[in-house]
Amino acid sequence: MGSVTLRKKILKKGRVSLYLDFWPKIVNPDTGKLSRYQFLDIYLYKRPKNDTERFHNEETMALAQHIQASRILDIQAMKYDFISERMMKGNFVDFFETEKNKASKSDSDNWDMALRYFKDFTGTYIPFPQVNETFAEEYADYLLSAPALGNRNRPISQNTAVSYFAKFRATLRQAFKKRLLSTNIYELVDSISPKETHREFLTLEELQRLADTPCTSQVVYRASIFSALTGLRFSDIHTMRWDEIRGSRGNYSVQFSIDKTDAADYLPIPDQAFDLLGSIPDMDSLVFSGLSYSKVRSVLPGWLAEAGIKKKFSFHCFRHTYATLQLLFGTDIVTLSKMLGHKDIKTTMIYVKIVDSLKRAASTKIRLAENKEWLQLHKTGI
Template sequence: MGKSIVTLRKKAISKGRMSLYLDFYPPVWDESLNDFSRREFLKLYIYLKPADQYQKLANAENLHAAEMIRARRQNEINKAEIYSPFEKEQLQLQARGNESFLKYYKKLGQKKEGNNLSIWNCAIRHFEIFLGGKDLLFKDVTVTLIEDFRDYLVKAKSMRKNKKQLSRNTALSYYNKIKTTLKGAYREDKLKTDINAKIGSIKELESQRSFMTIEETRRLFATPCPNDLVRKISMFSVLTGIRYVDIAKLVWSEIQYIENDGYYVIFRQKKTEGAESMPISEEAFSLLGKRRGEKELVFKGLNKWDVDRVLPVWVALSGIRKHITFHCFRHTYATLQITAGTDIFTVSKMLGHRSVKTTQVYARVIDQKKRDAANRISLD
């Protein structure tokens, strides 16, 4: 590494004066800016064209004072260059500790897309409210602080107009964003300790998942749909378990055929960002229509507003009395697979779940249905 240099420089300002400042190369950490900087303004001035003896004397005194400060700063930097590796590491940790954790959190959130970006933004906004509008430095991030934020989320109100209390699972989702940020910060050595490993979590409440039985599913698809494209993607979701967001962005290059094996959908899940290679049935493939350009959308002309408008009407026409959203087709796929005898680990992989625990809710639904069926027969 080249030697660090501190240079005294001048900058023209108002009233025929010049401001004296130091130029650091390479830049040094400035605590007042909470960032690295090449300049330190000394609040010392000289006259460009001194009008009298007093201004000449002032110039000489201020230039001398500025040079003394420059020499002192150069000595400080030179001393830093002879620190031991341990001392340098401690100085680096100290410098990182003075960086903004909140700024780092926001920067991480800005990398997200779509609905995930919206969730991150809400999570960050709640963290800002919790901090009372203040910044938070890495050195001030503690287990106690994060657990206090967890307690805040459990009782927090929604930022929507209804101002309802956040659901437990929404609070958990927001809390997981700060945990992800803590993991990244520790991995990048911005935090001295793995705070994420030391903090508690928010217990997830099992959500009620609506789905259709095989009889209801057949009845729905036997009922004429006001929009044929909505019918096709609905059937495709029931047959594959793929989410609407992934169906909507599906392009023909992601539909592949493997000799002596069959058709596959090879894509990256938008929600989890996980790469998936999913086998699909001939029936599911038949819904895709004629193959077009590799980069063209498979379901061209798809509009979420049309889906949300048509689906309730179609479900009502079929005589199904359940509240069915498009995401319920994914739940239907999972429950029908488990009902048909597919093991939970395979279903978990087919759904792209990171953990089998996420899939177990479907198994519990099926177990409850079996219990309900058993209790229907009584000889009393």
């Protein structure tokens, strides 16, 4: 049987720290590593000067001995959750910020806004024990009616609320894994249901027409058509460097680092997309130097109008165009999901619905002129 010994550590300024010494070592449920010591965060006076300080020492020692006895019972019952008690008193908002800092480059802005709305709801401090099922449901209700931080006169969209609440639930799941929450609130609280939205895209004929239409900005032209040919987001294109381009004619690809690790992912790109990149000034320079979203917003509407395209269209719609055309030309959903970098194939399924509706519309385009004789033959089966 293991032992739990109450020990003292002499500190500066005349104080003595009390801690428990476990033998053999026990597994810390937060780290999975063996741990020997638990500091109790209670202190004695090294040399008590009066009755008050002596009484304090007696009471503190009694408390430490009570904790020691409790730990012995815990170990006998193979219960080690007590190691997390100190961390459970921590700040959930700080933990949320830690999770935000782990976000991938393409998702960092979304995490930033999710944290801002969470702080707007709860402030900068809430201890872990106060984060429960009721709190999570109240936060979901808040997001569904929350005013936009930049415009207090209107609420955020439902799909924006879906995204921000998903970040909160992901943080809940990690907090439970690290034993910072005693209950798996992630499993108890449902995600906010997304609202079906129309995803605008260009037909192949429209995309060809746009590519044939002069644009007032060469960098916007190149980045836009490149996105339509590869499905890459603006954030990926904006930060793409020449040293991320790999391969040779017929075998080009773009290399991406994954979530601040050394692992890499490769996206094959067609030769036409590579031809849009232009010449290489130096390997660590930006491929689309001078590209900004403000420039895209100012140039894109006029370019679309010149091409005779009357659609409410943003840069991200080039990604929708890529996905929709890939499915129309026979690419399977699993491959497309990987090409788009979706973590969940359910995200990709929205494009299947778009293609199904296009096929349904196409199925009604071939119609024969009906006449009385044709109808009579049809009815009699002759």
